[in-house]
Amino acid sequence: MPLYSHLSSDERSEIAVFSAAGHSISVIARSLGRGKSTISRELKRNRLPKGRYSARHADGSYLLRRQRHATLENDEMLGRFVRNRLAEGWSPEQIAGWLKGANEPGLRGVCTETVYAFVYRARQKAEELWRYLIRRRRTRRPLRARQSRATIKNRASIHNRPEAAADREETGHWEADLIICKRTRPVLVLHERKSRVTLAAKLTGKTAAETISVMMSVFRRLDPALRKSVTFDNDTTFAHHDLLRSMFNMTTWFCDAYASCQKGGIENANGRPLRRRSPL
Numbered sequence: 001m002p003l004y005s006h007l008s009s010d011e012r013s014e015i016a017v018f019s020a021a022g023h024s025i026s027v028i029a030r031s032l033g034r035g036k037s038t039i040s041r042e043l044k045r046n047r048l049p050k051g052r053y054s055a056r057h058a059d060g061s062y063l064l065r066r067q068r069h070a071t072l073e074n075d076e077m078l079g080r081f082v083r084n085r086l087a088e089g090w091s092p093e094q095i096a097g098w099l100k101g102a103n104e105p106g107l108r109g110v111c112t113e114t115v116y117a118f119v120y121r122a123r124q125k126a127e128e129l130w131r132y133l134i135r136r137r138r139t140r141r142p143l144r145a146r147q148s149r150a151t152i153k154n155r156a157s158i159h160n161r162p163e164a165a166a167d168r169e170e171t172g173h174w175e176a177d178l179i180i181c182k183r184t185r186p187v188l189v190l191h192e193r194k195s196r197v198t199l200a201a202k203l204t205g206k207t208a209a210e211t212i213s214v215m216m217s218v219f220r221r222l223d224p225a226l227r228k229s230v231t232f233d234n235d236t237t238f239a240h241h242d243l244l245r246s247m248f249n250m251t252t253w254f255c256d257a258y259a260s261c262q263k264g265g266i267e268n269a270n271g272r273p274l275r276r277r278s279p280l
Contacts (some may be wrong), residue, residue, distance in 0.1 A: 007042060012055040013209040019053045020213040046229040054208050057263045078107050082115060086132040092116050152239045155254040158231060158262055165229055168194045172228035175266035178237060188214050191266035212240040219248055233260040
């Protein structure tokens with residue numbers, strides 16, 4: 001029997017998309033390779049007051065349930081030892097190495113990360129333990145950073161798009177974009193390349209789950225003959241583009257990095273009729 005693992009953020013995003021699209025628990029469970037009880041429990045536990053399921057809210061609820069007091073907060077003697085050594089000028093690396101060497105009878109060993117996490121934990125803000133560190137940063141830098149484009153999987157280059165789509169020879173090939181507004185919600189825009197038909201729908205937020213959910217709702221109302229492909233830029237709000245392939249058998253294409261001009265039809269549509277004529 002395989003070991004149980006908690007739902008990931010990506011899985012919660014997919015649950016949000018399928019739930020918004022009206023799919024049953026059985027369909028969601030089968031698509032994610034999870035048990036129906038797991039999906040049912042997740043939906044019941046993390047629904048918003050109005051009944052809608054939000055991946056972001058679910059992630060926050062999960063982290064809150066799993067939150068534990070820091071090791072150095074639970075062990076008063078250990079916490080006092082770490083504070084004293086920091087005040088004496090010891091680095092977190094030196095403290096962790098000393099404790100792991102069993103040089104302090106009665107005190108457990110901790111890793112360097114545990115000491116750093118203790119220093120920057122919200123409960124210790126008043127003590128300003130960060131002042132004892134060598135670099136004395138008030139806030140901690142992220143442990144690592146990655147390029148946002150790496151989060152979009154299975155991207156296909158626009159250069160592989162067939163001539164029928166590139167030359168506007170047939171209908172059913174779309175371009176997608178978001179308009180970020182100052183005074184109202186983001187707007188999803190879909191532009192059909194041959195007919196130049198442009199559709200727009202307001203979003204409640206700029207998340208990948210919300211974006212693909214609204215996009216699928218729009219395409220579901222169209223004739224299948226008009227659902228052939230969609231071209232995107234590299235905004236991570238389009239990270240769930242694979243759902244268009246699995247649900248509607250639509251091909252998805254992506255522009256080169258920083259080259260949104262490669263989908264010029266929708267860029268022109270955004271600039272003229274939408275931004276200038278509508279109160280966005």
